[in-house]
Amino acid sequence: MTEKEAIIARHSVRQYLEKPIEEKIIEELNDFIRGCNREGGTHLQLVVNEPKAFASGMAKYGKFSGVSNYIAVVGKRGDDVKLGYYGEKVVIRAQMLGLNTCWVGLSFSKQPDAYHVFEGEKLFCVIALGYGANQGVQHKLRPIEDYAEVNGTMPEWFRQGMEAAMLAPTAVNQQKFKFVLHEGNKVEAKSRFSLIGYAKLDLGIVMYDFEVGAGKENFSYLCEK
Numbered sequence: 001m002t003e004k005e006a007i008i009a010r011h012s013v014r015q016y017l018e019k020p021i022e023e024k025i026i027e028e029l030n031d032f033i034r035g036c037n038r039e040g041g042t043h044l045q046l047v048v049n050e051p052k053a054f055a056s057g058m059a060k061y062g063k064f065s066g067v068s069n070y071i072a073v074v075g076k077r078g079d080d081v082k083l084g085y086y087g088e089k090v091v092i093r094a095q096m097l098g099l100n101t102c103w104v105g106l107s108f109s110k111q112p113d114a115y116h117v118f119e120g121e122k123l124f125c126v127i128a129l130g131y132g133a134n135q136g137v138q139h140k141l142r143p144i145e146d147y148a149e150v151n152g153t154m155p156e157w158f159r160q161g162m163e164a165a166m167l168a169p170t171a172v173n174q175q176k177f178k179f180v181l182h183e184g185n186k187v188e189a190k191s192r193f194s195l196i197g198y199a200k201l202d203l204g205i206v207m208y209d210f211e212v213g214a215g216k217e218n219f220s221y222l223c224e225k
Contacts, residue, residue: 003212006095007164011136013100016066019131021048025097032093033071036086043074044083044090045115046129053108053126062107064128070104071127072115081223083124084204088168091127092212100132103169103205105198124201139173141166149180157218158187164213168206171198177206187214188222 001009026048033044047070053059054067071090075083091101105125117123144162148154154162158181165179176192176199189210191203207221 001096003092003096004164006092007167007209007212009135010092010095010101010167010169011138012102012169013132013134013136014062014064014102014128015133016068016100016128016130017133018066018068021069021099021130025099029090029094029097029099033090036089040082040086041076042079042083042086043116043118043121044086045072045074047072047111047114047126050111050114053111053114054128056109058107058109062104064102064104064107066133067128067130069129070108071129073124073126074115074117074121075124076120077122080124080200081204081207084201084206085208086204087127087201088205088208091169092208094129098131099129100135102128102136103171104128105171125198138167139169142175147175147178149178151181155181155218157214161187161210161214161219165206165210168202168209170202170205171196174199174202175206177203179210182222185219186222187219190223 030046033046037044049068051068054064073083073087094101108126148162174194176194178190180188182188189203189207191199
């Protein structure tokens with residue numbers, strides 16, 4: 001499975017089977033996470049066999065069940081976009097490894113002993129991980145043109161990037177983002193105001209999916225991730 005195929009196949013999953021993740025896959029995912037942390041200066045951490053975070057009433061209210069593995073999205077304060085980008089990179093790799101995922105902002109209880117949060121850092125959210133009881137469903141797709149700004153004809157690579165970005169998970173499917181194509185194939189990714197928050201984190205998520213769909217060789221971002 002390619003990254004593009006994984007973006008299409010990935011849907012948010014809230015119910016999981018009580019099936020442990022194989023040690024080989026855990027090792028491969030941990031190696032990948034370490035690489036992301038080195039590259040991005042993030043502090044993402046894989047937590048396995050820890051059911052307490054999703055045993056609370058909040059998790060049940062969020063319709064989560066069977067979750068005992070997750071990724072703790074930890075990083076420096078203000079690094080929302082960067083954490084969304086690298087967190088989504090891990091999510092897509094997990095999909096390629098046959099796992100299901102779901103970004104979770106509120107429907108879990110913090111377990112400080114399960115991961116490390118250093119001074120100057122915070123836990124932004126977690127990503128539920130495991131073998132889904134189902135494969136989830138595609139969220140409603142909106143017109144690309146509502147989220148893109150291009151002078152003239154939209155290049156095919158940009159359209160493919162937008163198609164991938166529209167598939168990306170965002171908080172309650174709010175999709176508070178916009179991609180602007182500038183001269184010289186420079187792309188500006190902007191977040192829009194959100195009453196519920198998470199817009200900056202979401203922006204990082206969609207930036208990664210856009211990059212995969214468009215092909216990083218075809219453009220460069222004006223904003224830093």
